[in-house]
Amino acid sequence: MALSTREDMINGFYERADEDSRLERSRHGQLEYAVTMHYIHFFAKKGDRVLEIGAGTGRYSIALAKEGMDVTAVELSESNLAVLRGRSRGIENIRSFRGDAVDLRRFEDDSFDVTLVLGPMYHLYEKEDIHKAIDEAIRVTRKDGVILFAFLSVFGIMYSNYLKGNWAAGQEENFTKDFRIRHFEEQFFTGYDVTEFEGLFEGKPVRHITTTGTDGILESIEDCPGFEITEEDFPAFVNWYLAFSEKRELLGHTNHLLYICRKQ
DSSP, X not given: OOHHHHHHXXXXXXXXXXXXXXTTSSHHHHHHHHHHHHHHHHHOXXXXXXXXXXXXXXXXXXXXXXXXXXXXXXXXXXXXXHHHHHHTTTOTTEEEEEOXXXXXXXXXXXXXXXXXXXXXXXGOOSHHHHHHHHHHHHHHEEEEEEEEEEEEBHHHHHHHHSSSSOHHXXXXXXXXXXXXXXXXXXXXSOOBOHHHHHHTTTTSSEEEEEEEESSTTHHHHTTSTTOOOOTTTHHHHHHHHHHHTTOGGGGGGOSEEEEEEEEO
C-alpha cells in the first residue's frame, strides 16, 4: 500500500477522533492505561532512554518524562502530534518528531533502553510494512533492551463492534469464507489471532517475555445496561485483572494486547 494513502487515512481519522481523552473517558480505556503503565514500569526506570513510536497525544510519553525518563516520541498523525507538543511544552526531557514506524532512520542502532510501539501495528496491513515496523523497533533498541508491541485481537474487535445487529458485515470484513483472518487497509483497525501475531517474531533477534491483555472484555460490555465499576471498586478491579491478564485462555477476548520481548 502506498505510504501516502496510509498517512492520509491516519491523519483523516485522528483529526476527527478524540484520541486525547480515549484513555480517560471509559473504564476500558482507564484499564488499558493502568495495565500498560504497569508493564512499562516493570521494565523502565528513571533515567532510561525510552522511545515511543505512535505516541498519539502523548499520554504515555509525557507521564514517563515527568517520572524522569529520557523520552523520545514519534507520531505520524499531525493533529495528535500538535496536541503532544502543546502538552509537553516546558518538559526538557522529552523530544517529539513526526515520523512513521516503518522508517526510523533518524535514530541510530541500539539507541534506546525501552521501546514502546503502542499504536502503529493497528494500522499496518501489508506484510512488508508490518515486518519493517517490527525490525525498525528492534534495530533502535539496545541489546537486552525491552520492546512492547501493542496489537488488537480480531475476536475482541468482533465482540466489541459487531454484536449490534451487524455481525455478518463484521465477519465478512475480518474473515475469509473459510475463516482465515483478513488484513486490508479499509479496515483501518486490523486485528490478529494471538498466535498469528506472536508468529511475526519468528527468526527475529528477540526473546519473547510475555503476551498480556490490557483491557479485558470491558469494551464489549461497557454499554450494557447495569454495567458499573465504581471509583471505590476500580483499583481492586485493576489489581484483579493484572493477576490474570497473561492467562492464555483469556487473551482472545481482550481488545488490546501487548507482546513484550527482549532484544538478543
